[in-house]
Amino acid sequence: MLPNQWYVILETGQIRRGKTLGVTRFGEKLVAWRDEQGRVAVVHDQCPHRGAALSAGRVVSNCVECPFHGFQFDATGCGRVIPANGRSAPVPKVFHTAAFPTREAHGFIWVWTGEDDHRLPPIPFFDDIDSSFSYFSATSHWPVDYTRAIENQLDVVHLPFVHKTTIGRGNATLVDGPYATLQDDRLSIWVSNRVDDGTLPRKHTEMPRPDRKPLLTFVFPNIWQNRLSDDLRIVLAFVPVDDNNCVLYLRQYQRVVRVPVVRDVFNWFSKLGNNVILNQDRRVVITQRPVKSYAGMDEHLIQGDRPIILYRARCKELLEIKPM
Ligand code: FES
Ligand SMILES: [Fe+2]
Known part of the structure; x- marks a missing residue:
């Protein structure tokens, strides 16, 4: 994998709204999901609590919920809820799974293979293919x-x-x-x-x-x-x-x-x-x-x-x- 690149990893139609999809890309198990607003997220498919595959869980609002103990993770991989601790308890930073900056364009899902940065370059594509095709x-x-x-x-x-x-x-x-x-x-x-x-x-x-x-x-x-x-x-x-x-x-x-x-x-x-x-x-x-x-x-x-x-x-x- 080349660092600091936008890679196509999936076709847009492979991820349905409110559903998770487990895939292997770059030799890693990843989970992609589309939240209820239609946004796609891609994070490592392993729960930092006790290692269950998040792809076997479900989408709740804009998070993926682990099927084992219900911990929820957002599109940046940050833990948001630990049900056993109560919804109002803060979630320690260690409950984090690595995430990819993700975009959807030209009917593909793209992930950035570098640090998240607000100055990421545009998605690369072919200027001579437009909506007339x-x-x-x-x-x-x-x-x-x-x-x-x-x-x-x-x-x-x-x-x-x-x-x-x-x-x-x-x-x-x-x-x-x-x-x-x-x-x-x-x-x-x-x-x-x-x-x-x-x-x-x-x-x-x-x-x-x-x-x-x-x-x-x-x-x-x-x-x-x-x-x-x-x-x-x-x-x-x-x-x-x-x-x-x-x-x-x-x-x-x-x-x-x-x-x-x-x-x-x-x-x-x-x-x-x-x-x-x-x-x-x-x-x-x-x-x-x-x-x-x-x-x-x-x-x-x-x-x-x-x-x-x-x-x-x-x-x-x-x-x-x-x-x-
Ligand atoms: S293993 Fe995921 S919540 Fe426990
Ligand atoms: Fe050929």
Whole structure:
């Protein structure tokens, strides 16, 4: 987990009003709940009294109530009520469970992996996706660290092999560049693969900046967009579960088809296609060892792996930056 980042951890529809949800994220058991006003909170799923899972409890007003002895904790993880001591007794500070600053935006639940601070940066997203788009979602579990799943979507070299029957048709095995830039924790990638004609691939530095929008954009720490066209996009959120598992939330955003029934049919076929492509990736990525990637690991990257090199280098920097 990178410090001081807004991570997508859930889809908004997974938490219902007045309900708790126990999930594992970042290798920790967490409880999320939505209070009666609709606000979402995320804290560690362990009661500081005697260790029961808060997720087995219930939501009372804006707190989660432990199922064992009824202690209540608010969205900042502070104990508010110890019933056995009486409602008017003050609650000692030790009755506290660690909490994440939490936001809800773009249909996702985001948590901040750093200290709570009133100057937290805005939620990162894609400026070119607005309310004119509709989307559907799909979920996929991958038994690898989320870094492997991310790198797979930055990998332009794999297209004619993993996806030779789908998006990688045409035997464009030679990789020019790719031209890729990293700015403000946005990694932009232009794909220029071609059929091998015996010439050597061009280096990134030999290529002019493309005058079109990047096909792929990854925004740290865990969202990615494939800009299929102005009106059709695939977005992935790579959600860390633990060192050996992650969950991918896939969305297709579109504003091609707006009539509801036609849109449902379009989405149904799109879902099928997206599943085939994502499973082509998953089949190979889950065989990668080690299951987690990092800068300086024992792999031998090539020129075409430039986006992965940039990703690993930036992860290393972010891990080394002092906490805010
Ligand atoms: S274990 Fe949670 S209130 Fe006692
Ligand atoms: Fe792929």
